[in-house]
Amino acid sequence: MRAWLPHPPSEGGKMMRPPASWGTVLLVVLLSSLPGTSHVASQGRVKVTVTIASLEQFVLAVGGDRVEVSSMVPPSVDPHDVTLSPGMVDSALGSDLVVSSGHVAWELQLEELLSERRQVPFAQIGIDLYRDLGPRLLLLPVPGGAGLNVHGYWLLPSNALVIATAIEARLEGIDPADAASYRSNLGHFYQRVSQLSDLIASVSKGRGFAGEGVATASYEEQYVAYAFGLNASLVLVGEEAEIKPSVLDEARRGFEDGSIKAILVSDVVEQLPVFQSLKVLSEGEGVPIALVTVFEMSQLPDYVDMMTFNLGSVASSQGRPSGGGLDQATYLYAIALLAFLSVVEGAALYSRWRRHG
Template sequence: MRGHIAAILILLVILSAISNVGSGLKGIVVAASIEPLAAIASEICGAMGDVLVLVPEGVEPHAFQLTPDVIKIAESADLIVHTGHMSWEFKLVNVTGKPSVGLDEYLAYGLNLSYIPGTGDLNLHGYWLKVENSIAIARAIAHKLAEIDPGNAEFYMDNLKIFENKVKALKSFIESTVESYGIRGVKVVVTFPAEA
């Protein structure tokens, strides 16, 4: 239950940040495969550039097909941020030759995958909704941006610290709320858009 409430609230924070994404190209450009990753990238990129979302709103990412327009957007980017589990993402990175971060990089920065109950298989879906995983993703993005744009490395690292503090404060708030309402262990059913 604790994880579900945390996932819901972190999703709300991430989605609220999307309004800052893609506001007119300037500085560094990041192309993100889905909106939640774009929101995290936007927190790190800040005023130094723009973050563009590759999968249009309302499109199920697993069914998405690359188009010439999407390839053109990705080719204009300095960095591609992706989930690391959809074949079109790998194709896009290969076609453009652009630097990228995905699941392997997130794992290197501490991302933890859950198992699908009853199967023993790793769950590659929605891992960015876990509080700790959003921090691992942000770390991978910040370090790659610092490598690509070393003149602004300190800016990206400062934004990473701010993001980590916001996420940790949110987690603390969630935990105290769960305790104060006595809802630890309560089971809920949550639905959300496919691109979450």
């Protein structure tokens, strides 16, 4: 069961591209997935603790090999299911910088305890991204509900840039001697996110899924959908990790009238018992499931790589030809994803070899 924070009140079969364009997709996927920064840094590097694994990728993007990053919650664990422990607090106390998403209750408890132990405001210890960057972040309205969705906001490219910029500024303040390196890394990250945005626009147009309606398993997937030009109109799994009958009825109406074309399911939900219910729903209604990553890809914490992988997963579930056959573009997507996974596994093996060799 998730420890939900209350949502804050709101303020405010188509024609496809020629095969050559999918070769470009393959090239971008492969280039973006080459090994970059390492988790393990040498002595004397800036020690950064992130509360959830998804934030690690932004620290590494701007800090490079000048930072040593540790996550309080691994990628495979839903942070909403975590209870703050004394060991977690002690671990964060030894850091030069703490980065918190600010969207889970135990993170706020951590911030208060760190402030008490160090006897300074948390703003001098770390960044609460939701609180400190809120006015600059794009927070989406909860589908069919009231307030704003605070779950997964880091997945939007525009928000990723805001987060990386804020982290870079703090790293400069902690380690001014390496300021030029941090600025250079940030510039490179901006460049890669811009390329990602161009790729998203090209693929969504080529596959013809821009503006299509989808359902999401949980709240985080809404930001993946929005990033890819999809309209997330319904969240299927509630706080009790089950699908309510009323929600199921609404979903079936959407499938029937064509307003919901697919279901986006996160890697976290995939591990829950409710995933079997989602599979039965998908198969029974003939609506595809697109599996996406919302926290971090294990062994390769890189935002652009993660979103490129998600784009491939969503695109391959959309615009499928009738009759159950696979077209050439779909084959190319499958090849691209297999090649990407091979590079991921190779990077993980190389990382382990460097640590133990």
